[in-house]
Amino acid sequence: MIKKFFILSGIFAFTAVFAQKTHTVEKGDNPYNISKRYGMTIDELYRLNPNIKEGKVSIGDVLAVNKSEKQSVKIAEGNNVAKDPHANSGELGKIVLEPKQTIYGITKQYHISEADLRKLNPNLDSNMKIGDQVTLPLASIKKYGGPQKPAAEIAETVTKTETVAIKTEAKTSSEKVAEDSYIVQPKDNYYKLSKTFNITQKELFAMNPGLEAKGLQPGDVIKIKTDHSTTFVTETSTNTDSKPVQTNISSNVSSAASTQTGTADDYVTYTVRDGDTVFSILNRFGITLDELISLNPNLANGLKSGMVLKIKKLEAGYVKKTGDALNVVLMLPFGFDSNDNKYRTLSFDFLSGAKLAIERSAQNGQKLDVKVVDAGNESSFKNSLTQINKDNTDLIIGPLFKSNVLEVLDFVKDKRIPVVAPFANSDDLLGYSNLVIIETNDNVYADRIIKEVKDVFQDQKIYIVADSEKTRANYLKSGLEKSLKNAKIAIVGSAADIQLDQNMMTGQSAPVIAILANDNSTVGDAFAAKVISLSKEVQGIKAFSMYFTPSFEKKVDELSQTNLVYLIDRKIDTDGNFEKEILAAFKNKYCKTPSKYSIIGFDVVNDMLSRENKKGEIFKQMNKVQTQLATKFEFEKTKTGAYVNKGYRVVRLVPQ
DSSP, rough: OOEEEEEESEEEEEEEEOOOOOOEEOOOOOOOHHHHHHTOOHHHHHHOOOOOOBBBOTTTHHHHHHHHEEEEEEEOOSOOOOOOTTTTGGGEEEEOOTTOOOHHHHHHHHTOOOHHHHHHOOOTTTTTTTOOOOEEEEHHHHOOOOTOOOOOOEEEOOOOEEEEEEEEEOOOOOOOBBBTTTEEEOEEEEHHHHHHTTHHHHHHHSSSSTTTHHOOTTTEEEEEEEEOOOOOOOOOOOOOOOSSSSOOTTTEEEEOOEEEEEEEETEEEEOOOOTTOOHHHHHHOOOOHHHHHHOOOGGOOOOTTOOEEEEEEOOOOOOOSSSSSSEEEEOOOOOOTOOOOTHHHHHHHHHHHHHHHHHHHHHTTTOOOEEEEEOTHHHHHHHHHTTGGGOOOOOOEEEHHHHHHHHHHHHTTTTTTOOESSSSSGGTTOTTTTTEOSSSOHHHHHHHHHHHHHHSSSSSOEEEEESSSSHHHHHHHHHHHHSSSSEEHHHHSSSOOOOHHHHHHHHOOOOOEEEOOOOOHHHHHHHHHHHHHHHHHSOOOOEEEEEOEEEEEEEHHHHHTTTOOEEEOOOOTTHHHHHHHHHHHHHHHHHHHHHHHHHHHHHHHHHHHOOTTTOOOOOGTTTTTEEESEEEEEEEEEETEHHHHHHHHEEOOOOO
16 A cells, blocks of 8 residues: 655644534524534424424524534644634634625624635635634634624634654545544535445445434444545536527516526436525425435535536436337317317417427428327317327327316326426426426516515505406515515505505605506506506606506507516517518418417427427426527426426616
């Protein structure tokens, strides 16, 4: 075995162990950093504290913990490290990082140079996370910390630096206590250990009974294989947006920032956004910390915006069984068999757009075998299922109605054939992993409006114009009350009920915020007229709408004085080259401009066919964000399985 001599100077470490069975929540605490502090998993913390609701804790809460708090402060390390500038003071402490604290801010507040701060915290970097602990001189914390109390006081007696010659054997990246044993390090996870020691997780669990249930705890000694060859694996994940069309509607239109969730290889993936935390990701996808880290060992270096995380292994998906041609079924309610023509015009319009998309795909070399099935009506629908060959169908687009979609999903459940629902969208559809839902849920729009209002809110009174059911209005009101402090919110049934507020100090009229949560065009027209009228009486009116209404385009100049922001699901950029080409092709083929449902037919079919490959593995391409003729497709895989489109446009009317 190769032997080396290293000179280590200035190495001092002190570990303080505070045995305790409870923890009192302080400012900056959250379940993740509490569990991390006590060497527990989040699941263990939840089991001991079932009263924690939705992962939220409050200052002063007393939580049960089953581990002793272990805190280790590394003062200096390396061959040529300067002495700790605060060695003579003897005592060190820790603070818990709070929101908006930065390295620069800490140096200014605690009167310490950045160089000295980094010597006390060798791993400190610009990607600090809320809840992390930072070591500082205890005297500085007490003198300059204000309300930010020390997280722990560490009695540290620093002795004179000595130079020690240490004889050591070449080892793997982490210290081993015996030939077949290993000491668990703070940043270890199952994936890292399996790669380091060339061992599978099943073998690891077999050699260490109870480890799977207990989890990896820093300081524990576990059994590993005697083969100590070390393998270091660097994973690079790529999340490339394939955009056949880059749509820019106008200078005052922006695409919505939404969750980037998709598939890479055989995994569901997620792109980390600003504001994400490890806990929020665990909560979003319903997974444990161990599961997340085992798939993403690079998390040991911290969570960073833009990272692409593997979330969980995909269930076995549909794989094409025969032939080179992609076999597609279109199910539309023509009603010929049932003598029901209620949806016949809609179906023909949808089909006209779909045919154009199919012809374009064929011209580009895609081999297709398309079958159009008359879905009839709800009473005769089951008869149409007999026209589908489950053994030779790769994709089903349609039917249009939820009850029929559920019947199709049940019909193909043993084959897992991908099913695309162009219009149906409800919670009871979300549990099907082979389902693609095209229509964006109203709550997605409402969440964006809440964010937009929060960005401009300055204690104005808020009016929400609701429909008769008030479901969307109540959702908005609840979300705004959680996001805004002391907001005055009124749900009204008519735009006429929106009134200017009164300034209590001056008695003058004050501007308000008006939100349209009704998709009726007549109500939308009345809303537009009302906010325009109010904007002429007082400046500063802020108007928002979850939906588009024709008045918004007819009265752009007037509505711009209300700073109107509205959301729209479909919009054609008539200046775009791709859009011009498709509109011209449609007019040449059908001698007319496309209707709403012709556009939907083209967009849905063109988008789905572009995601297919020769093996029919459509779900491996669902992470691509694509804009077709009018529709933006940005799919997110839900916790329960289905892929849901969350693409939409944000239109802002800015005063000139």
